[in-house]
Amino acid sequence: MNSSGKSIKISFYPLIVFFAFNFNLCAQPDAPALYQQYCAQCHGAELNGGMASSLVDGVWQFGAEDGYIRRNIKHGIPHLGMPSYERTMSDDDIRAVVQYIRETERNKGVVKPSTPQMVETMDYFLEVETFADNLEIPWAIDFLDGNTALITERPGRLRMVKNGVLQSEPVKNTPKVLHEGQGGLMDVAVDPDFEQNGWIYLAYSHALENSKESRPPAMTRVVRGKIENNTWVKEQVLFEAPAETYQATRHHYGCRIVFDPWGHLFFAVGDRGAGYQAQDFTLPNGKVHRIFKDGAVPGDNPFLYDETAMKSLFSLGNRNIQGMAIHPETGELWTTEHGPMGGDELNRIESGKNYGWETITYGRNYNGTIITELTHLPGMEQPVLYWKPSIAVCGLDFYTGDLFGKWKNRLLVGALKYEEVRLLQVEEDRVVHEQVIFKGAGRVRDVSTGPDGAIYVVLNNPGKVVRLTPRE
Numbered sequence: 001m002n003s004s005g006k007s008i009k010i011s012f013y014p015l016i017v018f019f020a021f022n023f024n025l026c027a028q029p030d031a032p033a034l035y036q037q038y039c040a041q042c043h044g045a046e047l048n049g050g051m052a053s054s055l056v057d058g059v060w061q062f063g064a065e066d067g068y069i070r071r072n073i074k075h076g077i078p079h080l081g082m083p084s085y086e087r088t089m090s091d092d093d094i095r096a097v098v099q100y101i102r103e104t105e106r107n108k109g110v111v112k113p114s115t116p117q118m119v120e121t122m123d124y125f126l127e128v129e130t131f132a133d134n135l136e137i138p139w140a141i142d143f144l145d146g147n148t149a150l151i152t153e154r155p156g157r158l159r160m161v162k163n164g165v166l167q168s169e170p171v172k173n174t175p176k177v178l179h180e181g182q183g184g185l186m187d188v189a190v191d192p193d194f195e196q197n198g199w200i201y202l203a204y205s206h207a208l209e210n211s212k213e214s215r216p217p218a219m220t221r222v223v224r225g226k227i228e229n230n231t232w233v234k235e236q237v238l239f240e241a242p243a244e245t246y247q248a249t250r251h252h253y254g255c256r257i258v259f260d261p262w263g264h265l266f267f268a269v270g271d272r273g274a275g276y277q278a279q280d281f282t283l284p285n286g287k288v289h290r291i292f293k294d295g296a297v298p299g300d301n302p303f304l305y306d307e308t309a310m311k312s313l314f315s316l317g318n319r320n321i322q323g324m325a326i327h328p329e330t331g332e333l334w335t336t337e338h339g340p341m342g343g344d345e346l347n348r349i350e351s352g353k354n355y356g357w358e359t360i361t362y363g364r365n366y367n368g369t370i371i372t373e374l375t376h377l378p379g380m381e382q383p384v385l386y387w388k389p390s391i392a393v394c395g396l397d398f399y400t401g402d403l404f405g406k407w408k409n410r411l412l413v414g415a416l417k418y419e420e421v422r423l424l425q426v427e428e429d430r431v432v433h434e435q436v437i438f439k440g441a442g443r444v445r446d447v448s449t450g451p452d453g454a455i456y457v458v459l460n461n462p463g464k465v466v467r468l469t470p471r472e
């Protein structure tokens with residue numbers, strides 16, 4: 001079809017190379033720097049994976065030859081959230097990055113960080129112990145009581161830890177999830193009145209049933225159920241988006257579940273890769289939703305006045321929230337969301353407000369191109385804090401235990417890319433202090449105060465949960 005174009009390209013190529021070489025106009029691309037700037041956010045600083053797969057494990061889902069790899073970088077894999085670098089990297093840059101990936105693969109293979117035993121922070125020495133090990137992409141943790149924890153694994157398993165022992169058999173009959181891209185089984189949340197009612201809540205990526213598409217559309221779904229004889233029973237669907245809003249993309253699903261003191265359940269749906277839809281209140285994506293624990297819509301939800309709006313909406317303009325927590329004193333909702341490159345945000349979410357994505361943002365596209373120059377607009381909220389560069393926020397909890405007295409009501413923030421847990425001191429709607437309390441043991445997917453007052457950190461690469469306590 002394009003044979004004439006092709007032949008021109010081929011005949012000019014040696015000339016260009018000669019030109020560049022002869023006059024030394026183009027410096028050699030700095031591949032490690034390019035990699036850190038453009039790729040590390042998703043594929044991990046050590047190339048061994050994170051939000052996206054490892055590039056040094058020898059598995060090439062989309063073609064193993066250099067040519068395929070270069071093509072995937074140049075044109076991206078849009079439905080999975082792999083950006084295209086055509087506009088920001090030259091062919092030489094891409095070639096150099098592929099070489100760098102190959103060298104890293106040869107030299108060290110998969111890097112598995114080891115977990116430190118002891119960590120020093122400003123206020124405490126932390127003891128670090130492994131609470132559960134050999135998990136596959138654990139995503140969230142919550143507690144049924146002082147002796148029992150539930151952990152989700154993204155491929156679709158709900159695991160139980162009883163008296164410190166991970167049960168080998170996952171809970172049977174949990175919902176069928178779509179485990180592709182960033183999707184799968186995400187949050188687990190235990191009802192605040194679990195002792196009386198036994199309800200457990202799950203959020204997951206749900207593929208449209210009976211779809212004729214080769215890649216069935218998917219969306220975030222929230223259900224509750226009970227566990228009897230290690231089996232998921234009595235399931236009720238609390239939130240299912242209309243079928244026409246399901247999308248073929250496989251990223252930005254959200255999703256966390258939290259409860260405020262007034263019986264509301266909050267969850268967030270990510271923008272599903274369609275940023276502009278975060279401003280459209282007829283659609284579920286890019287929003288925070290508020291329902292009652294049985295799925296009913298509260299009579300004071302902010303968008304009930306408009307017939308076309310989704311009734312469960314609570315706020316707009318949220319790109320991909322993967323951290324949610326309720327302030328222990330005020331009952332307010334706090335969230336962390338993944339921004340694009342350089343735009344991770346901490347927000348205090350108020351009813352009916354618009355948090356700006358993708359009309360305003362501090363971030364840029366992953367390939368370095370500009371989304372918008374706007375960071376402020378009337379009628380749109382500013383984040384309490386934003387991280388530039390992005391730390392890849394994931395998992396959020398207020399510390400509410402007694403073991404770390406100095407950390408009462410401080411905010412624990414997990415970070416995938418930076419492999420960190422940060423501790424933020426918030427006063428009203430300001431962050432007055434931030435410190436890193438744990439780092440380098442793996443990508444942090446979730447953080448949670450346990451019923452025993454310990455801090456539980458859910459790690460990916462390696463897939464495990466560690467328990468942090470202060471040394472006596």
Ligand code: HEC
Nearest residue numbers: 038039042052053059060061062063069072080081082366
């Ligand atoms: C916003 C996240 C993101 C960024 C940034 C990103 N990727 Fe990806 N990449 C993905 C996703 C998602 C996939 C699909 C497979 C998966 O889940 O890993 C992917 C797939 C790939 C593949 C195909 C892997 C295979 O198994 O065949 C290659 C190669 C790749 N990326 C290289 C890169 C390089 C090089 C960069 C930087 C120039 C980069 N990516 C930046 C998300 C990202």
